[in-house]
Amino acid sequence: MIKALRGMKDLTFEESERFVHIVTTATTIAKRYGYSYIETPILEETKLFKRSVGESSDIVGKEMYQFEDKGGNDVCMRPEGTAGVVRSFVQAKLDRRQNEKFKFYYYGPMFRYERPQKGRLREFHQFGCESFGEASVYEDFTIIQMIGDIFKALGIGYKLKINSLGCPECMPPYRQNLVEFLTECKDELCEDCNRRIETNPIRVLDCKNEKCQSLLVNSPKLIKNLCSSCDDDFAKLERLLKSENIEYELDTNLVRGLDYYSKTAFEFVSNEIGSQSAIAGGGRYDRLVEFLDGKSTPAVGFALGIERIMELVKMPEVKRSGYYLGAMDEEAIDSLFPLASKKRDTEKVTVEYAPKKLKAHLKNADRVNARYCAVIGEDEFKDRTIWIKDLVEKKEVVVAWEEL
RNA sequence: GUAGGCGUAGUUCAGUUGGUAGAGCACCUGUUUGUGGCACAGGGUGUCGCGGGUUCGAGCCCCGUCGCCUACCCCA
Numbered sequence: 001m002i003k004a005l006r007g008m009k010d011l012t013f014e015e016s017e018r019f020v021h022i023v024t025t026a027t028t029i030a031k032r033y034g035y036s037y038i039e040t041p042i043l044e045e046t047k048l049f050k051r052s053v054g055e056s057s058d059i060v061g062k063e064m065y066q067f068e069d070k071g072g073n074d075v076c077m078r079p080e081g082t083a084g085v086v087r088s089f090v091q092a093k094l095d096r097r098q099n100e101k102f103k104f105y106y107y108g109p110m111f112r113y114e115r116p117q118k119g120r121l122r123e124f125h126q127f128g129c130e131s132f133g134e135a136s137v138y139e140d141f142t143i144i145q146m147i148g149d150i151f152k153a154l155g156i157g158y159k160l161k162i163n164s165l166g167c168p169e170c171m172p173p174y175r176q177n178l179v180e181f182l183t184e185c186k187d188e189l190c191e192d193c194n195r196r197i198e199t200n201p202i203r204v205l206d207c208k209n210e211k212c213q214s215l216l217v218n219s220p221k222l223i224k225n226l227c228s229s230c231d232d233d234f235a236k237l238e239r240l241l242k243s244e245n246i247e248y249e250l251d252t253n254l255v256r257g258l259d260y261y262s263k264t265a266f267e268f269v270s271n272e273i274g275s276q277s278a279i280a281g282g283g284r285y286d287r288l289v290e291f292l293d294g295k296s297t298p299a300v301g302f303a304l305g306i307e308r309i310m311e312l313v314k315m316p317e318v319k320r321s322g323y324y325l326g327a328m329d330e331e332a333i334d335s336l337f338p339l340a341s342k343k344r345d346t347e348k349v350t351v352e353y354a355p356k357k358l359k360a361h362l363k364n365a366d367r368v369n370a371r372y373c374a375v376i377g378e379d380e381f382k383d384r385t386i387w388i389k390d391l392v393e394k395k396e397v398v399v400a401w402e403e404l
Numbered sequence: 405g406u407a408g409g410c411g412u413a414g415u416u417c418a419g420u421u422g423g424u425a426g427a428g429c430a431c432c433u434g435u436u437u438g439u440g441g442c443a444c445a446g447g448g449u450g451u452c453g454c455g456g457g458u459u460c461g462a463g464c465c466c467c468g469u470c471g472c473c474u475a476c477c478c479c480a
Contacts, residue, residue: 003471058478062405080480110480115405117474126480192477256479267480278480305480328438362440377438391440 007114007122009307018310019125023107025153026127026304030105033146035129038104040084042111046074051291052083054259056200063112077111080258081128081303082285083292089132090294098295101133107306119276119308128282128303132289135298137233140264140284141240143300147268147280148246150304156312158279160247162266163223163254164234165202165283170227171262175201177220185215205253213253221252230263237264256281260288264300273311280304320392322348323372324365330355332381339374339386339404365391374404 004010011019027037046066053060065077078084085104089095094102107127114120129146131139144160151158166174182189182197182204189197190209197204205216226234241248248266256265265283273279282302289297323343325336333353340349350368352361358375365373374388386404389396 006471063478112479114478115476116472117476120479124480128480258479275475276479281480303480308480358438359436359440361438364440366440373440375438379438387438389439394439396439 005122007116007120009121009123014315015310018313018315019306021315022154022306022309022313023127026107026150027105029146029149029153030129033103033129033142035103035105035131038085038088038106038130039108040078040081040088040106042078042109043069043075044078044084044087046076048083048087048292049076049079052086052258052260052288053080054200056203057259059112059258063114065111065113079112080110081106081108081126082130082258082260082288082301085128085130085301086288086292086294086299089130089297090289090292094132095289095294095297099133101131103129103131105129117276118274119305119311121307125306126303127306128301130299130301132297132299134300135286137236137264138240140233140300141237141244143282143302144241144266145244145246147282147302147304151268151280154309154313156270156279156309157272158268158270159249160266160268161251161254162237162241162248162264163251164226164230165255165262165265166222166226166230167262168287170225170230171222174220174222174225177225178202178204178222181219188215200259202255206255216253223250223252233263256283260285260291262286266302268304270308270312273308276308278305279308279312318369320369320371322350322370323374324350324352324361324368324370325374326352326361326364327355327376327381328358328361329378329381332376335376335381335384335401339401343404362389362391 046064049060049064055061059079064079067075069075085106089102094100105128108125109123110126111123113122116122129143131143144162148160165171179197179201182193182201186194186197189204189212190207193204193207193209193212196207204212205219207213207216223234251267254265254267256267261283263284263286266281267278268280269277270279271277280302282300284298284300286298287296289295289299325340325343327333327336333355336351340351343349348370350370352364356364358377361375362373371392372388372390374386376386380386380398384401385398386401387396387398388404
């Protein structure tokens, strides 16, 4: 038997229903916030991700589905959504249209070659939004609010963590500071952290190693070393969240795993889905458009993990709906089709092609969760009528074919 | 890449010191030849992951292998 590849899943029945429910809910809300749909390719040039996500990140460093295509191009299955959207934004020269704002939402599969576990697949799906051209922190707030709306509509609980990663003004001096601090205690830090001091010292902050964390308690905090512009914006963000009663906690160690973030960074987490607890994450990436050869354009965005959210949503109970059509004798089967065709203008219709006893039809109707079980028996066929039972109200009627 | 756990019916799982393969749910048939869910009676639907080995005999013991799950790591 051929099975799906490791870390790749089929979704059917209630699972696929839940998947669609999440996408539709998120889409509806994103549209209310002025976002329009963007579809970008799954396959992109490897360079795109190296330059956006960053070569120091694990995603690019060791988790990409990377290969040479038949034309000899070095390509990757996208490991995340933002890079492709920004590439598309620049390619369409939307970056030249200064003072205009562009808001896009997307959803689709992402690929990372990791060891699968709970909440972590090799092919997984994200829903995300990217807002271009808006430098105001009000936009950061609005995006957080929108995610809150989505989770509220889906009926799931979460905790919001926020942090500021600073800007080109304040990040480099802080980084220098941090490197000095880390170098002093490097003997006690774990192997990974020692490597990160060179490659990406900020990543040391969210090391999961307990010993490292205990040493980091006294590390310099970026949040205390922001430039005045970043500091003002972060204060404003906190004020806005408070005034809208959006609960959050400051997490000074929150560092997004992708290199392109600056200023506002946030993460929505759940404690109900195992160790892979991040259900949404995002932040500001004012410099990414430039990195990808566009004109400097402020931007902010987020992505949410659909499979992780699927573990949290409860679907509304499915009610009986539509018609089940069947016949008790072979000669009556043909007459079902005009009736089905007519009913399908407005209703879900299931047709049984084999003649069966009434009891079997009722059972089938039950099984497909139909509201009405409609059967043509011997008498009905003679009279050109059909017997209909409402499976909820338990009422029965016989009507002429024309009246169905 | 590392560590632990698990692979037996459609599904969830039991299976004793090695001795003819089991249960609940689901499914099918009937009680009811035109009335679903409920009840009752009956029905097992299986390459015990795969390949070797030990043994008179292996679901069980040994070796190997594949797969799944969880955690580290990473992140949505």
